[in-house]
Amino acid sequence: MNKTLLHSIRFVALVLVQVLIINHIRLGNYVHPSIYMLFIMLLSVTMPKWQVLGLGFLLGLCVDLFTGTPGLHAGATTLMAFCRPAILRFVSGHQKLENVQEPSIGQLGGFLRYVSCMVLVHHFTLFFLESFSFHLIGQVLLRILLSVPVSIFLIMMLLYIFNSEKNRETR
Amino acid sequence: MYNLRRFLVKHHYVIMFILLEVICILMLARSQNYHRSTLVSTTNELVGTIYQWGSDVGGYFRLRQTNQQLVEENAMLRKQLSVVTDTASSVYSLLDRDTVYEYISAKVVNNSTGQSNNYIIINKGHVDGIMRDMGVISPEGIVGVVTDVSKNYASVMSLLHSKSFVGVRFKANQQLGSLKWNTGNYRYGMVEDIPTHIHLQKGDTVVTSSYSFIFPEDMMVGTVEEAYESTSGALNEAKIRFATDFASLRHVYVIKNLHKPELDSLRASIMEQ
Numbered sequence: 001m002n003k004t005l006l007h008s009i010r011f012v013a014l015v016l017v018q019v020l021i022i023n024h025i026r027l028g029n030y031v032h033p034s035i036y037m038l039f040i041m042l043l044s045v046t047m048p049k050w051q052v053l054g055l056g057f058l059l060g061l062c063v064d065l066f067t068g069t070p071g072l073h074a075g076a077t078t079l080m081a082f083c084r085p086a087i088l089r090f091v092s093g094h095q096k097l098e099n100v101q102e103p104s105i106g107q108l109g110g111f112l113r114y115v116s117c118m119v120l121v122h123h124f125t126l127f128f129l130e131s132f133s134f135h136l137i138g139q140v141l142l143r144i145l146l147s148v149p150v151s152i153f154l155i156m157m158l159l160y161i162f163n164s165e166k167n168r169e170t171r
Numbered sequence: 172m173y174n175l176r177r178f179l180v181k182h183h184y185v186i187m188f189i190l191l192e193v194i195c196i197l198m199l200a201r202s203q204n205y206h207r208s209t210l211v212s213t214t215n216e217l218v219g220t221i222y223q224w225g226s227d228v229g230g231y232f233r234l235r236q237t238n239q240q241l242v243e244e245n246a247m248l249r250k251q252l253s254v255v256t257d258t259a260s261s262v263y264s265l266l267d268r269d270t271v272y273e274y275i276s277a278k279v280v281n282n283s284t285g286q287s288n289n290y291i292i293i294n295k296g297h298v299d300g301i302m303r304d305m306g307v308i309s310p311e312g313i314v315g316v317v318t319d320v321s322k323n324y325a326s327v328m329s330l331l332h333s334k335s336f337v338g339v340r341f342k343a344n345q346q347l348g349s350l351k352w353n354t355g356n357y358r359y360g361m362v363e364d365i366p367t368h369i370h371l372q373k374g375d376t377v378v379t380s381s382y383s384f385i386f387p388e389d390m391m392v393g394t395v396e397e398a399y400e401s402t403s404g405a406l407n408e409a410k411i412r413f414a415t416d417f418a419s420l421r422h423v424y425v426i427k428n429l430h431k432p433e434l435d436s437l438r439a440s441i442m443e444q
Binding site for chain 1: 183187188191194195197198199200201202214217218221222225229281283284285286288290326355356
């Protein structure tokens with residue numbers, strides 16, 4: 001399938017799943033998982049960095065339109081997209097990134113670490129931007145601490161589900 | 172000039188990042204105001220439509236609960252009606268009072284409780300007569316105030332908003348206070364500015380005061396959960412439990428105050444003096 005088409009479908013699907021399903025999950029007052037930024041994580045490693053940044057901004061803005069908080073998710077995803085090259089370098093170690101087309105479970109060693117770092121950066125920015133001040137710092141930290149594992153879990157689940165389907169097709 | 176261009180080309184990545192983040196922060200700072208940004212207002216219609224799809228599907232799973240709620244409300248209204256027909260003398264005064272307000276029923280198509288500023292989107296817009304600053308209630312209690320209206324949808328600032336402010340009254344002793352939301356929990360709100368000599372008990376009913384032009388008087392707000400005595404001798408505070416369950420909000424009524432134009436022009440003439 002055409003790469004651009006695949007990415008576009010993934011973009012729309014992830015935003016819709018986020019705003020129609022994930023945002024309505026209520027696990028106590030502190031757990032607010034996000035999965036939509038998986039789109040940025042799965043972009044090709046060879047893609048120009050400024051394009052990733054632009055897409056990050058656009059993705060966050062789309063989610064913002066639904067939650068009615070312009071700038072909140074956009075700020076978080078932009079920072080996450082900005083940190084992506086550094087995180088990729090950090091998790092891959094000495095592995096040659098040129099051979100890796102798209103980051104995926106099979107291709108990139110330490111994929112879980114990659115996802116964890118990205119989610120952490122995203123949630124950290126998101127929850128601090130949301131409170132817009134430091135006076136509720138305890139509550140914000142608790143939110144981050146409880147939401148990050150849930151988000152990572154959901155993202156890994158999604159990846160496993162779609163990956164196993166892809167493998168079946170090729171067989 | 173050449174150097175500037177070289178600098179921009181060399182650092183285009185970082186410059187673009189800073190630019191985008193500044194845009195985000197500016198948008199975010201602007202959206203902290205009571206009225207929402209134009210970006211959200213202009214896309215309200217599209218967002219409302221997409222939420223409507225989701226809500227159409229999700230609605231089926233809650234039919235039983237919704238039915239139960241509406242049946243209970245019906246029963247309550249019947250009870251009130253029987254009182255009215257019994258006491259014929261008060262009929263006229265009651266009817267007189269009630270015609271000030273008109274109720275427009277609406278369905279919640281999206282709702283959040285986890286943010287620090289929560290908004291609700293309902294499926295009625297200006298074609299149905301919804302306007303800015305109208306109050307919104309649920310069968311259980313008050314919900315919020317309309318902030319933005321598009322053709323078929325409206326967004327409502329929920330009580331769960333850092334800028335939310337409602338004048339309330341304790342039913343037991345008729346004392347006034349002001350309701351805010353700073354607890355971060357969707358079940359509880361805070362009533363501030365309570366005179367120190369007032370003693371509150373857990374379970375005391377809190378209703379809307381008559382000073383509001385948005386909500387009719389005596390609308391249910393919640394019950395006192397905990398009262399806090401002020402240590403500095405200033406005004407007391409009380410934590411209240413909202414009567415409305417914001418987590419399962421489905422059917423709401425928008426309140427149209429038929430006297431609002433009159434009240435507004437009166438207020439404007441006072442301001443001019």
